[in-house]
Amino acid sequence: MEVLSPPRSLARHPLFQVAFAVTEDAASLGLPGTRSHAVPTPLQQARFDLEVTYDVSDAQDGAAVHITFARDLFDEVTARALVEQLVALLASAADDPSTPLSRLDGPCRPGVVAGHVVERRSTxxxxxxxxxxxxxxxxxxxxxxxxxxxxxxxxxxxxxxxxxxxxxxxxxxxxxxxxxxxxxxxxxxxxxxxxxxxxxxxxxxxxxxxxxxxxxxxxxxxxxxxxxxxxxxxxxxxxxxxxxxxxxxxxxxxxxxxxxxxxxxxxxxxxxxxxxxxxxxxxxxxxxxxxxxxxxxxxxxxxxxxxxxxxxxxxxxxxxxxxxxxxxxxxxxxxxxxxxxxxxxxxxxxxxxxxxxxxxxxxxxxxxxxxxxxxxxxxxxxxxxxxxxxxxxxxxxxxxxxxxxxxxxxxxxxxxxxxxxxxxxxxxxxxxxxxxxxxxxxxxxxxxxxxxxxxxxxxxxxxxxxxxxxxxxxxxxxxxxx
The missing domain is CATH 3.40.50.12780 (ANL, N-terminal domain)
Structure with a gap:
């Protein structure tokens, strides 16, 4: 950052605006001579525009997804829809891992929206x-x-x-x-x-x-x-x-x-x-x-x-x-x-x-x-x-x-x-x-x-x-x- 010295806006994070993180059960760390447990730390303020965290503590039943978003930019419906699209995209990738990212489909890609069809042959x-x-x-x-x-x-x-x-x-x-x-x-x-x-x-x-x-x-x-x-x-x-x-x-x-x-x-x-x-x-x-x-x-x-x-x-x-x-x-x-x-x-x-x-x-x-x-x-x-x-x-x-x-x-x-x-x-x-x-x-x-x-x-x-x-x-x- 010091070398590049890009223009800085205090309205957003200087490096990125969207963060993805994966968390595991604290007990699975297994550090010798230590005991560990999770301590909830509720956020009072969004650190990024959008933050998506995958909790894989109970991975055999899937991951829990947590969303943190800036209310100045998103409402809850929009943020939830974005994450649902992401989950659908990941599911599509898991179904066929060889598919290029650009060709992944899934429910997040809507189809053609058509009006009512009427058979008319007139002038x-x-x-x-x-x-x-x-x-x-x-x-x-x-x-x-x-x-x-x-x-x-x-x-x-x-x-x-x-x-x-x-x-x-x-x-x-x-x-x-x-x-x-x-x-x-x-x-x-x-x-x-x-x-x-x-x-x-x-x-x-x-x-x-x-x-x-x-x-x-x-x-x-x-x-x-x-x-x-x-x-x-x-x-x-x-x-x-x-x-x-x-x-x-x-x-x-x-x-x-x-x-x-x-x-x-x-x-x-x-x-x-x-x-x-x-x-x-x-x-x-x-x-x-x-x-x-x-x-x-x-x-x-x-x-x-x-x-x-x-x-x-x-x-x-x-x-x-x-x-x-x-x-x-x-x-x-x-x-x-x-x-x-x-x-x-x-x-x-x-x-x-x-x-x-x-x-x-x-x-x-x-x-x-x-x-x-x-x-x-x-x-x-x-x-x-x-x-x-x-x-x-x-x-x-x-x-x-x-x-x-x-x-x-x-x-x-x-x-x-x-x-x-x-x-x-x-x-x-x-x-x-x-x-x-x-x-x-x-x-x-x-x-x-x-x-x-x-x-x-x-x-x-x-x-x-x-x-x-x-x-x-x-x-x-x-x-x-x-």
């Missing part, structure tokens, strides 16, 4: 049309004073689909969409999928160069509205051979068409969403209909036909997959927020106007939970995720709104929005950390080490996911997909 298109048949006159979309019934949504989206088919749309064609948030946007997205194609939302805040990258990474039929962004990229689209259409004109063309609609299958591509690019260049993720149906019809949402769900996220953000399709697949109403960022004041007004289901980013949820959780009063549920969820905000919301369910979710873009969820109600608030949750329908997860083996509880690893909600892969990158 977004089929389920929305089922809602049309059940309640043709019910309100499907509402935007301010405008609204569309399910039968009107059916008629208008069919016209868009017929026009797209006439212009070359077919299964797994990708259709970039540059549109502002509106009732008409939902009509176009459904029409694209009814044509067998997949929609590819392009964020209107992207720089022109970024827009061109998203549009140009696949062969495409481009649909543009009259937003300022359209003029920035329309000329470029024409130069590279893409057709440019205003959605209204496209719909009008399809009203008199007699096109035969292609068959849409559960494994047909539904949409392409792009990652944030935090680990490099943004990547296009292809998600299939089956994944969207699993997500939106998961029983955890408990959606009803009388629910109204707010569509307020940018359409190039995958939260809109739930905001749009979950209500339409279950016969509810999509309430389209004004085409501007939603703030606490406007949120309160929209809730008062009849919104019952809402999705918020973890950041906005934290702000509302800290500043004015009462604005969520009247909601049946609020869903949040995409980042670390504040436990304090969760507590404040369920306290202020005892009838609400706060649903925390987790999942990468590659997994159809989310794959883990947990619902918090009054009296069920989280501790210091909000857990990721339990697997959703047809999804499974496991935490693995570098050798792709499950890690023991409490050991850091990497989360692996599988199931019906897993995306098909990355656009134009088969190597990365593999």
């Amino acid at each position: 977004v298109v089929a389920d929305v049309l089922a809602s049309v048949r059940r309640t043709p006159d019910a309100t499907a979309l509402r935007e301010g004073t405008r609204s569309l019934s399910y039968s009107e949504l059916d008629r208008r989206s069919a016209a868009v689909a017929r026009a797209l088919v006439d212009h070359g749309a077919r299964p797994d064609t990708f259709v970039p969409v540059l549109m502002r948030r509106s009732l008409d946007l939902v009509v176009v997205l459904l029409g694209i999928m009814r044509a067998g194609a997949a929609y590819k939302p392009v964020h209107l805040s992207y720089p022109p160069e970024r827009m061109r990258e998203v549009i140009g990474d696949t062969p495409a039929l481009v649909v543009l509205d009259d937003s300022p962004a359209a003029g920035l990229v329309a000329d470029w689209c024409r130069e590279v051979g893409h057709e440019v259409w205003a959605p209204g004109a496209l719909e009008q063309e399809g009203l008199g068409a007699e096109s035969v609609m292609p068959m849409v299958h559960p494994h047909s591509a539904a949409y392409v969403m792009y990652t944030s690019g935090s680990t490099g260049k943004p990547k296009g993720i292809v998600v299939e209909h089956a994944g969207v149906v699993d997500l939106c019809t998961d029983p955890c949402w408990a959606l009803h036909p009388d629910d109204s769900t707010l569509f307020h996220s940018p359409h190039a953000f995958d939260a809109t997959v739930w905001e749009i399709w979950a209500p339409l697949l279950t016969g509810g109403t999509v309430v389209v927020a004004p085409d501007a960022p939603v703030e606490a004041s406007s949120l309160a007004r929209l809730v008062r106007e009849g919104v019952t289901q809402l999705s918020l980013t973890a950041g906005l949820f934290r702000v509302i939970g800290q500043d004015d959780p009462g604005v969520l009063q009247g909601l049946r549920s609020v869903t949040t995720g995409g980042d670390v969820v504040s436990p304090e905000a969760t507590r404040r919301v369920v306290d202020a709104c005892p009838d609400i369910v706060v649903r925390t979710t987790y999942g990468p873009t590659e997994a159809t929005l989310c794959l883990l969820e947990h619902g918090w109600r009054a009296g069920e608030v989280p501790g210091s950390v909000v857990p990721l949750g339990e697997p959703m329908v047809n999804m499974s997860v496991v935490v693995l080490d570098e050798g792709l083996r499950p890690v023991p509880v409490g050991v850091a690893g990497e989360l692996f996911v599988a199931g019906g909600g897993l995306a098909r892969g990355y656009v134009g990158q088969p190597g990365l997909t593999a």
Whole structure:
């Protein structure tokens, strides 16, 4: 220590933090001319972070294990669990002493955690049309004073689909969409999928160069509205051979068409969403209909036909997959927020106007939970995720709104929005950390080490996911997909 002179912290032992010791019966020492006996010496203070002592005084019946731990670092449940894992590991080693340490298993390595398995063979298109048949006159979309019934949504989206088919749309064609948030946007997205194609939302805040990258990474039929962004990229689209259409004109063309609609299958591509690019260049993720149906019809949402769900996220953000399709697949109403960022004041007004289901980013949820959780009063549920969820905000919301369910979710873009969820109600608030949750329908997860083996509880690893909600892969990158 004097030679190395490492930085010293008085908060821990300078050499090690975990100690293992073996003790025997004092009488077994057998020192000549002496008598020996054990004297209990109860510790008043932990000498190390964790100390495990094996007492083999009565070895024929096994060893007694004693644990001493620093209460500032561990509680009794955690310390006991660590020792139980150690005992299981030693038992595994004793069963087969030739097994390398890195390959020892035993009860300390949990297996795959899977959600409920449901056999479903449906598509977004089929389920929305089922809602049309059940309640043709019910309100499907509402935007301010405008609204569309399910039968009107059916008629208008069919016209868009017929026009797209006439212009070359077919299964797994990708259709970039540059549109502002509106009732008409939902009509176009459904029409694209009814044509067998997949929609590819392009964020209107992207720089022109970024827009061109998203549009140009696949062969495409481009649909543009009259937003300022359209003029920035329309000329470029024409130069590279893409057709440019205003959605209204496209719909009008399809009203008199007699096109035969292609068959849409559960494994047909539904949409392409792009990652944030935090680990490099943004990547296009292809998600299939089956994944969207699993997500939106998961029983955890408990959606009803009388629910109204707010569509307020940018359409190039995958939260809109739930905001749009979950209500339409279950016969509810999509309430389209004004085409501007939603703030606490406007949120309160929209809730008062009849919104019952809402999705918020973890950041906005934290702000509302800290500043004015009462604005969520009247909601049946609020869903949040995409980042670390504040436990304090969760507590404040369920306290202020005892009838609400706060649903925390987790999942990468590659997994159809989310794959883990947990619902918090009054009296069920989280501790210091909000857990990721339990697997959703047809999804499974496991935490693995570098050798792709499950890690023991409490050991850091990497989360692996599988199931019906897993995306098909990355656009134009088969190597990365593999």
